[in-house]
Amino acid sequence: MTPLQLEQVSLQLGSRRLLDDIQLEVAAGELVILLGPNGCGKSTLLQAIAGERRHTGQIRLFGQTRAQWAAPRLARRLAVLPQHSDLRFDFPAESVVALGRLPWPGPRQAQATIIRRCMEQMDVWALRQAPYLQLSGGERQRVHLARVLCQLADEEPGLLLLDEPTSALDPGHQHQVLQQIQAVARRGHGVLMVLHDLNLASRYADRLVLMQQGRLLAEGSAEAILTVDHLARLYGPGPELWHHPLTGRPLVV
Numbered sequence: 001m002t003p004l005q006l007e008q009v010s011l012q013l014g015s016r017r018l019l020d021d022i023q024l025e026v027a028a029g030e031l032v033i034l035l036g037p038n039g040c041g042k043s044t045l046l047q048a049i050a051g052e053r054r055h056t057g058q059i060r061l062f063g064q065t066r067a068q069w070a071a072p073r074l075a076r077r078l079a080v081l082p083q084h085s086d087l088r089f090d091f092p093a094e095s096v097v098a099l100g101r102l103p104w105p106g107p108r109q110a111q112a113t114i115i116r117r118c119m120e121q122m123d124v125w126a127l128r129q130a131p132y133l134q135l136s137g138g139e140r141q142r143v144h145l146a147r148v149l150c151q152l153a154d155e156e157p158g159l160l161l162l163d164e165p166t167s168a169l170d171p172g173h174q175h176q177v178l179q180q181i182q183a184v185a186r187r188g189h190g191v192l193m194v195l196h197d198l199n200l201a202s203r204y205a206d207r208l209v210l211m212q213q214g215r216l217l218a219e220g221s222a223e224a225i226l227t228v229d230h231l232a233r234l235y236g237p238g239p240e241l242w243h244h245p246l247t248g249r250p251l252v253v
């Protein structure tokens with residue numbers, strides 16, 4: 001069953017159309033990256049998919065509309081990392097990650113194993129006892145990533161929505177995190193992720209989607225999408241395109 005299908009999704013606020021007739025699918029096993037300038041509607045789109053914004057048109061998650069999903073079942077299939085995850089409680093990092101396991105009752109030891117695995121994947125296991133509020137911005141972001149990763153189980157395909165998950169990370173952790181997110185997709189989950197870094201998007205996406213002023217402008221492979229014409233249209237004049245010597249993928253300068 002296809003994790004995500006959008007048909008004619010629009011969202012109007014007063015006289016402003018924040019989303020305009022969006023058609024989009026994310027297949028199981030696919031990592032789709034959404035690109036576009038500030039304010040074009042990327043977060044709004046993710047929020048609409050997450051059920052947080054009223055919209056017209058249809059959004060299907062694994063073939064069912066939101067109204068057809070019981071919330072506890074959907075919580076095992078849909079995991080969302082918003083652009084900002086504000087948390088004021090001074091829990092140990094491990095307890096923050098454990099929040100992701102709330103939809104899953106189960107033996108304590110099995111839960112602990114999954115939590116540890118996700119924290120290791122996000123390189124925060126060594127920080128497990130650190131109070132959340134004492135963590136750095138990048139450490140907090142990786143703790144929240146571990147939390148959403150451990151919300152999905154590999155027995156049932158899920159959908160992962162990630163809004164700029166690497167915005168606070170150093171280059172080494174950006175690659176580590178994106179490799180893990182790619183591995184999540186390879187295990188059969190659908191992933192829809194917002195990124196601003198064009199070269200990370202070029203390297204990791206199975207498909208890129210360009211957004212401009214609430215509309216989808218183009219979608220396809222990195223080679224098809226990262227063109228001088230598209231980039232100049234979205235971000236202004238000046239981009240140069242090279243090719244990565246090892247991967248052959250577009251490299252934006």
Ligand SMILES: Nc1ncnc2c1ncn2[C@@H]1O[C@H](COP(=O)(O)OP(=O)(O)OP(=O)(O)O)[C@@H](O)[C@H]1O
Pocket residue numbers: 013018036037038039040041042043044045083
């Ligand atoms: N509740 C709201 N009321 C009024 N305008 C809103 C509201 N929510 C979003 N907007 C506007 O909708 C537009 C799209 O916002 P959105 O956060 O989706 O952009 P974005 O593409 O994610 O941008 P960024 O790259 O800066 O994160 C923005 O111009 C924003 O000001």
